[in-house]
Amino acid sequence: MEAFLGGLAILVDPYVMLMVLLGTVLGIFVGALPGISGSTTIALLLPMTIAMGPVPAICFLGAIYCAANFGGSITAIMVNAPGDPSASATALEGYKMAEKGQAGLALGMSAVSSAIGGIVSVIVLIFAAPMLARAAYSFGPPEYFALALFGLSMCAAIGGDSPIKNLIAAALGLLIATVGMDLTTGVERFSFGIYELSDGIGFVPVLIGLFAVGEMLDQAARRVGKAQIIHLDAARVPGWAEFKKCNRSIWIGSGIGTFIGALPALGATTAALIGYNETRRWSKYKHEFGKGSIEGVAGPEAANNAAVGGSMVPTLALGIPGSATTAIILAALIVQGVRPGPHLFNEQPTLLYAVFASMLAANIFYLVMGLYMAKLFARISLIPPAILWPAVFVLSIIGAYGPNQSMGDVVIMLVAGVVGFLFRRTGFSPAPLIMGLVLGGMVEETLKQSLIIFGDDLTGFLGRPIALALFAVTATGLLWPVLSRLLRVARAARA
Amino acid sequence: MTHAGVGGGTDITARMMMVQAPGVFKQEFLVVNRTAGSGAQALQYLASKPADGHTIILVTQTHLLTQLRNPNLPQFADLIPVARATADPQLVLVRRDSPFRTPQDLVEAGKQRSLRFGGTHVGGVDHVTIFAFGRAAGIQRPTLVPFRGGGEIVINLVGGNIDTAVVNPGEAEAQLRAGELRPLISLADSRLDAFRDVPTAKELGMNVTGYTLRGFCVLKGTPEDRVAKLEQGLIEAMSGPIYKSYLQNTGQAPDSVAGRQAWAAQLAEFHKDGREALQALGLLRG
Numbered sequence: 001m002e003a004f005l006g007g008l009a010i011l012v013d014p015y016v017m018l019m020v021l022l023g024t025v026l027g028i029f030v031g032a033l034p035g036i037s038g039s040t041t042i043a044l045l046l047p048m049t050i051a052m053g054p055v056p057a058i059c060f061l062g063a064i065y066c067a068a069n070f071g072g073s074i075t076a077i078m079v080n081a082p083g084d085p086s087a088s089a090t091a092l093e094g095y096k097m098a099e100k101g102q103a104g105l106a107l108g109m110s111a112v113s114s115a116i117g118g119i120v121s122v123i124v125l126i127f128a129a130p131m132l133a134r135a136a137y138s139f140g141p142p143e144y145f146a147l148a149l150f151g152l153s154m155c156a157a158i159g160g161d162s163p164i165k166n167l168i169a170a171a172l173g174l175l176i177a178t179v180g181m182d183l184t185t186g187v188e189r190f191s192f193g194i195y196e197l198s199d200g201i202g203f204v205p206v207l208i209g210l211f212a213v214g215e216m217l218d219q220a221a222r223r224v225g226k227a228q229i230i231h232l233d234a235a236r237v238p239g240w241a242e243f244k245k246c247n248r249s250i251w252i253g254s255g256i257g258t259f260i261g262a263l264p265a266l267g268a269t270t271a272a273l274i275g276y277n278e279t280r281r282w283s284k285y286k287h288e289f290g291k292g293s294i295e296g297v298a299g300p301e302a303a304n305n306a307a308v309g310g311s312m313v314p315t316l317a318l319g320i321p322g323s324a325t326t327a328i329i330l331a332a333l334i335v336q337g338v339r340p341g342p343h344l345f346n347e348q349p350t351l352l353y354a355v356f357a358s359m360l361a362a363n364i365f366y367l368v369m370g371l372y373m374a375k376l377f378a379r380i381s382l383i384p385p386a387i388l389w390p391a392v393f394v395l396s397i398i399g400a401y402g403p404n405q406s407m408g409d410v411v412i413m414l415v416a417g418v419v420g421f422l423f424r425r426t427g428f429s430p431a432p433l434i435m436g437l438v439l440g441g442m443v444e445e446t447l448k449q450s451l452i453i454f455g456d457d458l459t460g461f462l463g464r465p466i467a468l469a470l471f472a473v474t475a476t477g478l479l480w481p482v483l484s485r486l487l488r489v490a491r492a493a494r495a
Numbered sequence: 496m497t498h499a500g501v502g503g504g505t506d507i508t509a510r511m512m513m514v515q516a517p518g519v520f521k522q523e524f525l526v527v528n529r530t531a532g533s534g535a536q537a538l539q540y541l542a543s544k545p546a547d548g549h550t551i552i553l554v555t556q557t558h559l560l561t562q563l564r565n566p567n568l569p570q571f572a573d574l575i576p577v578a579r580a581t582a583d584p585q586l587v588l589v590r591r592d593s594p595f596r597t598p599q600d601l602v603e604a605g606k607q608r609s610l611r612f613g614g615t616h617v618g619g620v621d622h623v624t625i626f627a628f629g630r631a632a633g634i635q636r637p638t639l640v641p642f643r644g645g646g647e648i649v650i651n652l653v654g655g656n657i658d659t660a661v662v663n664p665g666e667a668e669a670q671l672r673a674g675e676l677r678p679l680i681s682l683a684d685s686r687l688d689a690f691r692d693v694p695t696a697k698e699l700g701m702n703v704t705g706y707t708l709r710g711f712c713v714l715k716g717t718p719e720d721r722v723a724k725l726e727q728g729l730i731e732a733m734s735g736p737i738y739k740s741y742l743q744n745t746g747q748a749p750d751s752v753a754g755r756q757a758w759a760a761q762l763a764e765f766h767k768d769g770r771e772a773l774q775a776l777g778l779l780r781g
Contacts, residue, residue, distance in 0.1 A: 046507075140656040181533070183641045186618025186778055195532030195539070264646055319669030320646035331507060334744050341669025404530045452640050453611065453656050 007353020010055060011361060019056045020358045023063025024365040030064070031071020032083045033395065037204075038068030039325040040402065046332055054336040054351060059358035061332055062312075065325050066118055066362040069268060069305050070370060073110040074377055077103060077297070079392045081212030081399070086268035086304040088207050089276040092431050093289065093296030095211075100292050104374050108237035109294050110301045111370025113250045117302030118363035120254040121261065121309025126356050129313050136264050136314050141449035142461055144266075146470035148442040151270065153474045154277040155432045161290065166432040169423070173436020176201050177444070184448040196408025203269070205400040205413035206437060210430040212396045213413065214420020216389045221421070237374050238294070246298035249279040253302030260303075261310020264320050268307040273435055275303025281477075290429065309359065316340050316352065497528055497537065497553040508580050508709050509553050511741040516732040534558040535568055542569045546716035548725055551577070554712045556620040559766050563773055564618075569714070571766050575722055578729040579710035579758035581742065581751040583663045584683035585624065586693065588676045590653055598680050598699055601659065605634025612637045613648035613660035618778045623765070624661055624705040626772040628682070631696065631703035652676060663707055664689065665746030682706070687748075708765070710758050726755050 010016050030041045042061050049057035072084025077094035090110060097106040139147075155170035156163040179190045180200030191197035238246075253275040260271040279299025280289050289296050312329075314320045319340040321327035333340055344352060400413035423430055454460025461467055476483070497509045506528065513524040529537040534557050544550040552558075554574065562570050587601070595601040604610065614621030622639050629637045640657050642648045645666035652660050652667075653675050661682065670676040678693045682705030686695060696703050711729055713722060732738070733752045742751055773779045 043506075137650060137654045140651050140654050181616060183616045183643070186616055186622070186776075195535045198532040198535070199530070264650055314646075318650070320650060331745075335741070337744055341672055405528050406531060408531060449640055449642070452638060 006350040007355075007357050010059070010354040011357050016056050016059050016354075016358065017361070019052070019060040020063045020361050021365060023060045024067040024362050024369070027064040027067025027069075027362075028071040028074070028366055028369060031068030031087075032074040033399075037072075037084050037325075038065050039328060041068065042325055042328045042332075046328060046335070049332060050335055054333070054338055055354050057332060057336055058329070058338075058351075058355050061329050062355055062359050063362035063365075065329065066305070066308055066359055067366045068325075069308050070111065070114040070118075070301075070366050072304075073114065073297075073301055074107065075395075076211075077106045077110065078377060079212060079388065080215045081208055081392055081396060085204055085207060086272050086307070087301075088211070088269065088434055089272040089300035089304075089431075090297055091211050092276065092300075092429075093293045095215075096290070096292030097294065097297065102292065102294075103377075105238050105242060105294060106292075106297050107374035107377055108371055109242060109246060109297050111367055111374060112238065112243065113246065113253065113298040113302040114305040114370070115363045115367035116250050117254040117257055117304070117306035118308060119360060120302075121258040121306035122356055122359045122363070124258050125309045125312055126353070129317050136262060136318060136320075138466060139263055140464075141446040141453060142464045142467045143470070144263075145443060145446035145450055146464075146467040146474070147263075147266075148439045148446060150470050150474045150477075151274050151277065151439045152435060152443060153478055154281070155435050162427065165428050169428050169430070170432035170436040173433040173438075174440035175436075176206070176433075177437050177440030183445055184452065194408070196406060196411075200441070201412055201437075202404065202409055203437060205409040206416045207434065208396045208399050209413040209416025209418075210420035210423070210433065212392050213417025214424060214430070216393055217417060217421035218424045219385055219389060221425075237371060242294055245285075246295050248282060249295040249299040250302045252278050252282060253299040254306045257303035257306025258310040261307030262313040263310075264314040264318070267311060267324075268304040270438060271307035271310075272300035272304040273438060276300040276431075305363070312355070312359075316344060316355070497526060505553060505555060505709055507741075511738050512580060512729070512733055514737045515735040516729065519728045519732045532561065534561045535565055538562065538568045541714055542573075544714070546714040548713050548717045548721035551711050551713055551725070551729075553580070553709060554762070555709050556623070556707070556765050556769070559762065560618065560620065560623065560769050560773065563766075563770055563779060571762070573715045574712040575715055575717060576755050576759040576762055577711045577713055577722060577726050578733070578755060579708065579751065579753040579761070580733060581707070581709045581747050582753070582761070583665065583707040583747045583751070584681065584687060585661045585663055585705035585707065586667075586678040586682065586690065587628070587659055587680040587696075588652060588662050588667060588671075588678055589659050590655060591675050591677060593658070593677070595659070595679065598694065601679055602632050602634055604658075605629070605632065605637070607635075609635045609638045610658045611640050611656075613642055613651055613657040613662075614639050615644065615648075616641045618773060618776060620707075621661060622776070623769045623772040624682070624703075626775065627703050627768050628661065628696070628701070628705065631701035649676070661705055663746075668746055683748075689746075706761070708761060710753075710762075722755075730754060 027038060031038060042064055049060060068084055069086055072082055072087030073090045073094065075081050075083035076087040076091035077098050080091050080095040082088045082091050094106045097103065156166050179197055181188050181198055188198050256275045256278055257271040260266045260274060261268065276296060276299055279295055280286060283295050285293065285295065311326045315326040315330050321330045330340060338348065338351065396413060397410055400409045420430060497505055509526050516524050529540045537552060538558065541550055541552045559571055562568055589595050595604060612625045614625055617639060625637050625639060642651065645662060648660050648662060649667045649670055651657050653670055664671065667676050678690055680699065681687055681690060681693045681695045682703065683695055684704055713725065730752055742749055
């Protein structure tokens, strides 16, 4: 308790608070720009923080991490170019809302649900970090395989109205996921001797191409510029009614995000996609999905920000980072002479609570800024397409080039843009493709790892209770349409 | 120039070296990240630049394996080793409640069945080390369970999905301190200060070492006086307090920095091991 209060005391230290505020503003800004992700920013600023001392340094970097995840949703909603990969699920419904003239609603809801997700996960982190960290050890390849399969099982349902088209898109995603060096054989697949392909097709360029460039081509190809929708409503921020509607989605997203974030091998992007699936599954307004559902913004945004707190669990409690960003934060801690691990909770609890307190503060800061600036950002939708889209195109190229400084990624992004355009013209949705791309590699890799561990014996899965439970949930989900009909028939027969 | 992405361990090594290098050389330094193809693109980039010592490549063992598998890239013989930046010894670890209490337990079990070792991808640096270890220990060829990185290997070792793994102490520091993992054998040349009671493989009669190596090379054809100047300057830059504290804080050996002789010998040894391992594993063409 003393340590907890000691940690909170840091919140009244003006220097630390200034760092958190600075980190938040910077985080929103870089998060919103495609191509500069939170992790790149933190990597570049790492040498600067060495002189700051452990507490301000970690608070500063932690604030960037929290805020960048929220910032990514701004561009996802406004121009369909997710500023941060984890915002890709947000773009699915968020951009549709912006098209309907509800940009302010979407942005405001994103800020609120992000902050709630972030705060929930930090609170869980405070109380359950050592426990959650133990859970990470019981997740081996078989469990990850079951989890990834669960995520993939929703492929037919998300995205467009046609399950067949969704499955085709998902299959394409799976196919793309096989490109590159195979972990378990050491052989390159479908790379055609091109070095840029030997590490696989990056997720970021595909995303930017599918969403932003695809949308630009689509708009450019329409003879008459898209009928400009009434923008009077654009700057309206969400009120009580919207909040009540999204209440359930936010909690689902926060729970999923915290849990998935705490697993070392999964990050905010997967959390957001699964959060999107589950939000849709449990929604009372399923018909709104794919057409600009506010719940479809709230769920994934809560999930990806909850994953931030979650991913600090293995980083701090095990010394094992759960994402690219936490890997760099871990490096920052080590440079400061702080060795993360189970002992950190006994040896330096004050530092730990200071980190938690600063993350809470960062969440509150960007909530206030996000709500206030939502009105401002929403006006982006008033910019005429002829000016807006060329600017987006430039950002897309920078965004694809940025992370790996590779022209190969720019080419991949452009190809993905054409695919995105064809998708729009033929009624396919990019969502299942992204699911396939993100989860496909994982499904294959973890299955092969499991089989090596089990000595090529599939019955090995029977000895893994967590995996079996996840398989059962997946099977129930897949069979639900049949099961529910059987139940109804049975009930009718009894009546 | 490095093959690692911004923020990775290798990238950070380059950046830490560069903190003091400009002062020594009175020149600006710039990091170029060419990430594609496990070092292939970095080697290509190097070959596209004149051999004047102005383009320095940060080489790891990965580059050597990539060269072996791609004969059309600049080969090991086309590089001049200049100075070593890090040499991080590896330990053979098991989990706390593992039935292997001593190195002998591990070897005995390894003769009965193929042990499951955690490592990075098939045909990667860990695989070569594990292969060489298996041969030196006289056990059945180990089964490699490949993972995405050190963190995953450590988790799966604690979680009991693999029998053992070859890991840098820094990667498993938290688990070693908590006693969740036990070191059985050290793959360093001599006993490590932090692990005084862990015998080296050489003491146990296994002729094998395992290090994670990073260091600088330039293209063949670079004039000798420039190589000598670079060697001296880089070592001076890496002897400063910033680089020293970086090594210390990341748990890497303080005697990491070495001149070109030691560095070249070590690279040559791994090159040989790598060729043999890849050939035996059927991963070398022709």
